[in-house]
Amino acid sequence: MSDSIKHECGIAFIRLLKPLSYYQEKYGTSLYGLNKLYLLMEKQHNRGQDGAGIATIKLDVKPGNRYISRYRSMERNAVQDIFTYVMKKFAAVEKEDPTLLQDAQWLKDNVSFTGEVLLGHLRYGTHGKNSIEACHPFLRQNNWMSRNLVVAGNFNMTNVDELLQQLYDLGQHPKEQADTVTVLEKIGHFLDNENQMLFDKFKEQGYDNVEISQKIADNLDVLKILRRSAKTWDGGYTMSGIFGHGDAFVMRDPAGIRPAFYYQDDEVLVAASERPAIQTAFNVKIGQVKEIKPGHALIIKKDGTITEEMFREPLEKKACSFERIYFSRGSDASIYQERKELGKLLTPTILNHVDHDLEKTVFTYIPNTAEVSFYGLMEGLHAYNRHRQKEALLNNDNLTEEELDRILNLAPRVEKLAIKDAKLRTFITQDADRGDMVSHVYDTTYGLIRRDVDTLVAIDDSIVRGTTLKQSILRIFDRLGPVKIIIVSSAPQIRYPDCYGIDMSRMGEFVAFEAAITMLRERGMGHVVEEVYEKCKAQVDLPKEEVVNHVKEIYAPFTDEEISNKIAEIITPKEIGAKVEVIYQTLDNLHEACPDHRGDWYFSGDYPTPGGNKVVNRAFMNWVEGKNARAYM
Template sequence: MEPLKHECGVAMIRLLKPLEYYRQRYGTYCYALSKLYLMMEKQHNRGQEGAGIGVVKLHAEPGHEYVFRERALGSGAIQQIFDTIRPALDASGVESLPPQQVEREVPFVGEIYMGHLRYSTTGKSGISYVHPFLRRNNWRSRNLLLCGNFNMTNVDRIFSDVVSTGQHPRIYSDTIVLLEQLGHALDHANHEVYRAARQRLQGIELTHHIEDNIDIPEVLRAASPTWDGGFVICGATGSGDMFAMRDAAGIRPAFYYADDEIVVVASERPVIQTVMNVRRADVRELEPGQSLIVTKSGRLTLHRILPQAPNARCSFERIYFSRGSDADIYQERKALGRNLVDRILDAVGHDIDHTVFSFIPNTAEVAFYGMMEGLNAHLDCLKSQSILEAQRQGTLTSETIGRIMSRKVRIEKIAIKDIKLRTFIAEGAARDELAAHVYDVTYGCVTDGIDSLVVIDDSIVRGTTLRQSILRILDRLRPRKIVVVSSSPQVRYPDCYGIDMSRMAEFCAFRAAVELIRQRGMDSLLDDTYRRCIEMESHPDAEQANCVKAIYAPFTDREIAAKIAEMLTPADVDAEVEIIYQDIEGLHKAIPDHPGDWYFSGDYPTPGGFRAVNRAYINFYEGNTDRR
């Protein structure tokens, strides 16, 4: 109900044949550019603050540009970028040119393509922060184009390492710092090849030798051990080496497809399936700590860059962020809905006949289908029992069977996103009143004062929309009880690996726990936790722990859920309100291969995560609203 800002999205393409091949087979030199556009649009959900593309030409002559980049801001950035590129292509008459001229001169038509969709997780905005980033040099093999889906928790350390080499980064951001760190390692790799060959080669021959022998895996190994975070880093050199690397715990996702024509990398599997029209089995997952490398010559290899850490693939990626068209994600989301059936039945007193079921928002639709499957299975058992009981009593007739079989789970489209109302009223109750009309309801589906109303959501993080609009809107139907169901567990802890969830006070679960602490006269727990967080800052990485767990320890999940319901229910709502959350056991049962659950459990996969959560609590306690 309250959209989170997703982690970013990446897309990369490497053509393995001459451009003329694609002109002959697919009718256009712009084959890869069209595929890049589709891959970015299919991942539009992953970044609506900005977008950028980069293209590298392998056969441009000296004096002609060979690295092209275009970036834009806003939700329409993808279209704006390609609308900007199209006139230049049309003016060149690209499709009527001979292939050699296209390879040498036409902008944005090359062999390597990079696309990026940005969601800011640090509050920094503006075109300067939009990927891809570009490090320029007069030698092609020292140029570096970089983008990624990542957030580093130890930027201070990486920045210090970069500065200690004598560099002077022009912007303090994790992307710029990584660009300069990798650029420095790339310079070193160039120099190593140069030193080994300078006695026997000179001039352009030496340059080509360097370009053909850059060891990209070693460049990545030189830089990546200092990185703490969740990441997929994508890069390309001006001389034609391309790479994509994933963090050691697999926190952020990456998939690839390769055949004899093309290599494709994206953040989501179904994007590649759809755009390339290939089977699910043809799309492979890049393993944690692994890098995909395509050399200047077009040779694809996979390399172990970092030792694989315990699996921490992100569960929220499966619950919320990724497209539900992925075969596995679809089934997992249904399982999350099915898991909640027993709790839901308890909440409505097992009175299915007087309960209406729905979902808000549309992203919760698949979990709703799973919930319905579970409810229908439960109702089928009840029907079987009723038939057997009637048979035992000798009252089984066709009319009895008809009456029993006519029982249905009541499914309705309750809430409808009406229009995008502009909150032109800046403050106060009038603004809240306006927010209460963002959704409309379907009247006549609920019997006043008799029926309960159950709505499922994929996550309840902040609770703002529930309090300001949803509960009031549902209460217009006059249900006896409103049960709001979250297919994910209580979000208790901030993310530090690339999602916009960083302030403790944003989480309704945290606010509820703090309220319970104060109500029960346990304020010293807040003070003690603050002191422990301060002390933990001086501990080494190996000793890091989540001190904020102490805030939740005195209470059960249901106590916190009850307090959340109390806090989020407006005074003018007449219906009883209950909020049900998935438990962590149910999460892992539904999503067994993606155990990364730090949002819910506080068990971070890297030391930087523990440092981030403790710092977030310090900021809360001190009244500091900084994101980090």
């Protein structure tokens, strides 16, 4: 992606189903869980550049001994920093007495992070200050073991105001107005309720307090806690939590917006945000890794019992298509094929734009995430070329050797022209100088384009703001002297804000929105902006279930092609000589390529939860009012 945007966080959960001594005997280490947690997090490092954290819980610890360990980091390489910190503890043990590293029970009794329940998180902040307090896992502490709560997740809620008010009504006073705090406190509240209910029940039955603690741990109804906690949540989420005594859960939103996968055998249960991370870390086949169903939660009891339970009625599945286009790593077998298909489906449109002239067209891609869709485009072009060769051979009975060679040598011209200089940094503070430096973030390969003859086609996986194209890529491509530059997006036009975890919350950030507004004004239709604003304003106090997305009316007067043409004008630097065109994927093609991930609200405006419509209208009003703020908390 040429325009960098922050996006979904990642989770890694492990529950060891055997005693630590089992892993010592079978795998030669009592640190089996920690080693696997490290692998799961490293294999998902693409999901968190702003920080990371881990927490572990030891089962059946004697009173007076620490059983919860947590460490978070905001270092540049946060995962490595965390595990360096943790492993220093074991290095110190080895230095003192190497034999102790073979004693699983001694390690559990004496060294932190040797628990059977492990939770990791990778943070990609979508808003607000980036501080250690914002890093998951979050911890809600209590002297009662079964009232302690550790939570980490990949989520955004659209109705934080409503959730905060519910906490106020319960008598709580949360320290922050953030969805992470509201979620933690909501679960914590009903965890407290469940504990108190069980305490009162067993007290009436004559049990003493020590016995009651154990009875609560055995009888805690995790599903009831989750049902009551999530009853009014509106958002996308994959969330994992651990209670202090050892019960745990991994839950997924009712529309399946955020991804969640798991694997289970007789030794371990593991859950993560991406399937290949589990496959690699545990060396299992793709068919062994399952998807947590929307509206369901994996519930892992302290005794090792594991069930998948429905905590909310599932909605129509709207799994995030951006996960497939860009966010998730392309090492997933299905994602790899889907990205190739996205590129392949663009072939007919691209051929029309270059008049089917492969001899005078050079194809390339914007590194690095568009590479796979580029392979798909190449498959489509080669298929077209084979058909063209076949037709030429079948329809000409008197070919000379020279003509035959020409036909057989026909092939798409494929080159690597864009090179991202990831290490180039801008140290200059003056705007003019900084702009010149930014233009050199990408470099190019010279001598491959015939000046004033060739057309250059470059595929990107998506175009959000278009700023990098305008400031860097198009300028550099123009130095090669092409007649025309065609930028192709394997994703449709991004028109609406996301409110479920992607850092796309402001209308003014979308070049498609800028194009539509520009055309409204150019065509004397500026009144549409004011009319849409008034309609959005009139819905402010309505329940989210009754709100309609009126921002769709901004785009309604124009065809997709008209908006694409205006985008081409907007992103074209004034000084370049080549003509610039922009091609976008269609929604139909997106759904054909990614049939099981039909969440497309950032393209279509069709939000999977009621809170989405409220957010998009608020985002539009913020833009009209000149407020540089995101439309949800």
